[in-house]
Amino acid sequence: MATVELRFSAQPEHVRTARLVAAAVARRAGVDEAVLDEVRLAVGEACSRAVGLHRSHGIDAPVRVVLTEEEKLFSIEVGDEVPGSGVGASAVPGVRGGPAPDDELDDGAEDEMGLAVISGLVDDVEVTSGESGGVIRMSWPTTPATVLP
Amino acid sequence: MDLSLSTRNVSGPGGDRTVVEVGGEIDVYTAPKLREQLVELVNDGSYHLVVDMEGVDFLDSTGLGVLVGGLKRVRAHEGSLRLVCNQERILKIFRITGLTKVFPIHGSVDEAVNATD
Numbered sequence: 001m002a003t004v005e006l007r008f009s010a011q012p013e014h015v016r017t018a019r020l021v022a023a024a025v026a027r028r029a030g031v032d033e034a035v036l037d038e039v040r041l042a043v044g045e046a047c048s049r050a051v052g053l054h055r056s057h058g059i060d061a062p063v064r065v066v067l068t069e070e071e072k073l074f075s076i077e078v079g080d081e082v083p084g085s086g087v088g089a090s091a092v093p094g095v096r097g098g099p100a101p102d103d104e105l106d107d108g109a110e111d112e113m114g115l116a117v118i119s120g121l122v123d124d125v126e127v128t129s130g131e132s133g134g135v136i137r138m139s140w141p142t143t144p145a146t147v148l149p
Numbered sequence: 150m151d152l153s154l155s156t157r158n159v160s161g162p163g164g165d166r167t168v169v170e171v172g173g174e175i176d177v178y179t180a181p182k183l184r185e186q187l188v189e190l191v192n193d194g195s196y197h198l199v200v201d202m203e204g205v206d207f208l209d210s211t212g213l214g215v216l217v218g219g220l221k222r223v224r225a226h227e228g229s230l231r232l233v234c235n236q237e238r239i240l241k242i243f244r245i246t247g248l249t250k251v252f253p254i255h256g257s258v259d260e261a262v263n264a265t266d
Contacts (some may be wrong), residue, residue, distance in 0.1 A: 012178035018205075019176075037238045044209050048177040113246060121158040122244030 003029070003069040004137050007062040010054035019044045022076060029069040030142035037091040038121045039076070039140060046078035052111060053082040053134075075139035085134035090091040152179035153204070154186050158195075161262040167195040168258055172204030175212030185213065187219035197230025199261040208239050213246060220252065229253075231261040 004025045008014040022043040023036050032038060043065070049065040064079040118125055118136065126137045158165055164261035167190055175183060187249065190198060202208070219228045231253045234240055244251045255261035 012176075015177050016174065040207070041209060041242070044176060044207075048209060048211060051177060110210060110214045113213060116246055117210050117242060 002066045006065040006066040006067070008065075009139060010051045010059065010061075010063050012048070012051055013048045014063075015044055015051060018047045018063075019020050022065065022067055025067045025069070026029040026074050026076075026140070029074040031074050031140050032143060035140055039074075042118050042125075042138055043076055043078065046076075046119050046138070049111055049114045050078055050134075053080045053085050057082050069142070071141050072142055074142050075137060077135055077137045079133055079135045081133040083129075085129050085133050101132070152182050154183065156186070156190065159258075159262050160197075161265075163265045165195075166197045166199050166262045168199045168201055168262070170204065170205075173193045174207040175205060175208060175215070176209045177211045180209075180211040180215045180239065184215045184218060187215065187222065191222045191226065191228075192220075193235070196202055196223050196226040198223055198230045199255075199258060200230065200232050201258050201261075202232055202234040202239060203236070205234075205236070205239055208242055210242075210246070213242065213248060216252065217248070231264060232262050233258050 006021055008018060020038045023040045026036060026039045027033070028043065047063060047065065054063060056062065059081055061081045066077040066079070068075045068077075115127070118138065122140070123137045124139045128135050128137070142148060152172050152175060155170045157168050157170075158164070159168055169186065169190070171183065173179070180243070187198070200216065200219075216230070221229050233255050235256055240254070243252065243254065253261075255263065255264065
């Protein structure tokens with residue numbers, strides 16, 4: 001069961017809220033302080049992408065963020081409801097040389113860059129898509145707050 | 150925290166430079182404001198920009214896209230766009246996207262204003 005689940009209407013102003021909630025739950029779950037910036041950035045990228053997909057496809061449904069504390073693991077799933085949204089991104093692009101400086105970035109390029117940032121930041125990431133929408137799943141190791149004798 | 154923007158003109162050895170001081174968070178919500186500011190400056194004839202990011206707490210790929218767009222616009226006028234940033238967590242985003250090869254990144258506004266290469 002999810003530790004915390006968040007649904008927000010696909011508006012850019014709510015992405016910050018998702019970042020703050022994710023970072024707070026990650027901290028509680030025992031994700032290392034040094035990694036919290038990465039969690040914040042990765043969840044922000046995933047949510048920005050989902051918001052963009054919903055808006056460009058005229059979907060009114062909310063974006064879904066599921067934060068789960070597992071044994072030795074903290075995972076985040078960001079789900080959109082755009083069918084086949086992950087198809088072009090099923091292979092998460094690795095670290096790239098960056099976009100050509102003279103190219104104007106369109107939405108697709110920003111989307112790609114968002115995924116590039118996620119894949120550069122997060123070791124354990126999976127992008128899937130189906131008929132009901134796409135999911136970006138990311139996880140980080142946790143350290144227990146107290147060490148048992 | 151919302152985005153804050155302020156601009157000032159500074160003279161350097163290579164001519165006038167416009168310093169854009171950015172504070173707060175640059176994300177999918179606030180990046181359009183930065184884009185508007187950069188577009189406005191270029192439309193008003195400021196082609197040599199120094200974007201001071203020392204006050205930036207958060208930057209995502211949307212913000213990177215706006216900076217790349219700004220670079221494209223000033224280059225169309227043979228201008229320049231230099232960044233000022235010492236924060237490791239912000240620099241990391243430029244590194245993993247390969248944009249350190251695209252933007253000159255300086256340690257201080259003085260250094261960026263005085264750069265002539």
